[in-house]
Amino acid sequence: MTVDLSALTAPEIRAAILRGDLSAREVADGAFARIEACDDRVRAFNEVTRELAYASADRVDDMVRSGASPEELPPLAGVPVAFKDNMNLIGTRTTCSSRILANHESVYDCTAVARLIKAGGVPVGKLNMDEFAFGSSTENSAFGPTHNPWDLERVPGGSSGGSAAAVSAGMATITLGSDTGGSIRQPGAFCGVVAMKPTYGRVSRYGCVAFASSLDQIGPFSKSVEECALALNAICGKDPMDATSVDRPHEDFTRDLERGASGLRIGVVTDMLDMEGVAPEVKSATMAAAELFAALGAEVGEVELPSARYGLSAYYIIGPAEASSNLARFDGIRYGHRVADAKDVLDLYMRSRAEGFGPEAIRRIMLGTYALSAGYYDAYYGQAQKARTVIIRDFERAFADHDVLLTPTSPTTAFRIGEKSADPLAMYLSDVYTIPVNLAGNCAVSVPVGLGDDSELPVGIQLIGTHFAEGVVLRAARALERAVAFDVTPPLVRELQARA
Ligand code: GLN
Secondary structure: OOOOHHHOOHHHHHHHHHHOOOOHHHHHHHHHHHHHHHHHHHOOEEEEOHHHHHHHHHHHHHHHHOOOOOOOOOOOOOOEEEEEOOEOOOOOEOOOOOHHHOOOEOOOOOHHHHHHHHOOOEEEEEEOOOHHHOOOOOOOOOOOOOOEOOEOOEOOOOOOHHHHHHHHOOOOOEEEEEEOOOOOHHHHHHHOOEEEEOOOOOEOOOOEOOOOOOOOEEEEEEOOHHHHHHHHHHHEOOOOOOOOOOOOOOOOOOOOHHHOOOOOEEEEEHHHOOOOOOOHHHHHHHHHHHHHHHHOOOEEEEEOOOOHHHHHHHHHHHHHHHHHHHHHHOOOOOOOOOOOOOOOHHHHHHHHHHHHOOHHHHHHHHHHHHHHOOOOOHHHHHHHHHHHHHHHHHHHHHHHOOOEEEEEOOOOOOOEOOOOOOOHHHHHHHHOOOHHHHHHOOEEEEEEEEEOOOOOOEEEEEEEEOOOOHHHHHHHHHHHHHHHOOOOOOHHHHHHHHHO
8 A cells, every 4th residue: 555645644644653554664655656656747856865764764663663652752753754955964965956066965964954854754855946045936946947736837936846846746744945035935835835934043044055144944844734833843943053043942833723813913914915916816815814814703904014015125135145145155166066177266266156056046146246345235235234124113013913914925826837937027026925024034834725716726825923923823824724624635646646
């Protein structure tokens, strides 16, 4: 019998292993069978890690065989997990889907990755992404795009497109992505899965290749809110290797999940709903979600974030500025691709970088170095930092009398592969709703609420909380998830299930 990951949640997998109904090895084989059945079409994986998976699975099976009690068996025992390919894991390459790191072997473990494995996760592979996390469609990968399991002609979103598609297609149960301006939430919305960006500092960034250090945060993808909470439980917490990780008392994020929405003060961010480029089906799904919350007993009101619309402009200065500095280390000497026949050291730098980086990485580096250059620094970088402060204040005002803010996750559903790749500005618009959250360091989750009336593709709703309010955000997300009762199984999986 082949285990179907689309039919099991993480707690169900653990319980079945504990009862002896399944072994962790059989569950891992279920992941590999699905990968074999569809990843030639989805292309979510850069690398499949059978040996690592079996080593972890065998540890779990040995524990069960030697009579481990329910308390002793770790919370995600035997659960197939996979990681965006910008996270280091010894025994794998960490390529960032870039030619410049195509053969880079991990020499240490990313903290969040190590914690998920320590919690019992079975690592099945590394996942495709936009090169260095620059993008919203996974089309900027040097290894070719990932395809959306809901419609293989469409993008899965990005930059963590592989992480979203792998969960959607049942090739892994929980995956990790990174989110600098929306790269967890937007692909979560496009692929119809739950996807969370935790508060800045909640999860260690150690071992995740940096894009923009003041914005980056690692977070989970899963089919359900409960699994998202379990994954966050496993990965969060202070890490001596990341000075920006925050020391907070332990919280169990599953604790309040079933408390319902009654009494929650929810603010619909109305001034951002009428922006140009917002699909009518996304707007109507957002209003429907707000009405559902009201019906569940939440206090639903309107709120404005007047400066959030400047988030995109500020982000495309601050993000590239930090990226240009972070990417300076890829110089052909210390890491990655090096030209064979350099004339001198400058020639080596210039040609190794020109050959190694793709067009979007080059664009970001140029934007960033320009914005930081003497004479332009105040006009661009300084101004963008001021805009960031104004956005932070907007959020503080909004959270003074709201527990959760509600917006769409992205203005449209998944677009066609190739549709926006020639127009970087149109692509950048995918993140209008998500970027302000990174600039302010808040937490937010994208919850799939159904298929759009026109596109018949998944629509995601973003629920935003203030700093360290993951508990209340997940509680609201769970209430919404239960009320919409959306079946997250994509057509590709139904087709495979019908054949089995
Ligand atoms: N799409 C945005 C960008 O291209 C956000 C990417 C991210 O969050 N890593 O920068």
